[in-house]
Amino acid sequence: MASNTLRKRKIAVLGSRSVGKSSLVIQFIENHFVEPYFPTIESTFSKGVVYKGVEYDCDIIDTAGQDEYSILSSKHAIGIHGYVLVYSVASRRSFDMIQIVYDKIADFCGKNDIPCVIVGSKTDLQSRQVPPSEGEELAKLNKAAWVETSAKNNVNVGKVFELCLAEIEKRSASSQTDQPEAGRCLIM
């Protein structure tokens, strides 16, 4: 397989509405913060990310906000290598959505170990409802990475995507494949 193919990674960013998914992605890709709120339909961004001295060509898919009734689109499972699941530290409800979204992905992929980083966003806000310990605990429970960020103050934004690559590479090193798990499904 060509090395270009080997280094292509697709990352989907999911979470409740208005938790700051687009702001996180735009801060990462374009290095600025977007104050006004524009609900996302779906956008894909590309960026080269160096992780452990290797450059990965990352497609980052910024999705529309989910709620408990949203059906996981196959576009957000098939061909995806890793996930960024975002909640706002100022919204308990958005935190509760993380396990729901994680379980939907796990169900779709037919496995319970998803390469994923759980992100507590908007740490610059004073109105915190979710302590760091709960975020860490949830991540541990799901064998995911965890980090808190502020897209507004550009805190830990790059780290989110490094952690996501680390989770992807950890698993692909053990399975010796670059195909995302769900990408191997056969549709009959």
Ligand SMILES: Nc1nc2c(ncn2[C@@H]2O[C@H](COP(=O)(O)OP(=O)(O)OP(=O)(O)O)[C@@H](O)[C@H]2O)c(=O)[nH]1
């Ligand atoms: N204070 C603060 N506000 C933020 C931060 N990140 C995003 N916001 C604000 O939160 C609102 C929603 O941000 P978006 O990035 O559009 O949220 P989203 O999750 O993409 O929203 P949907 O597209 O509806 O799913 C906007 O007004 C942002 O300016 C942050 O780190 N700190």
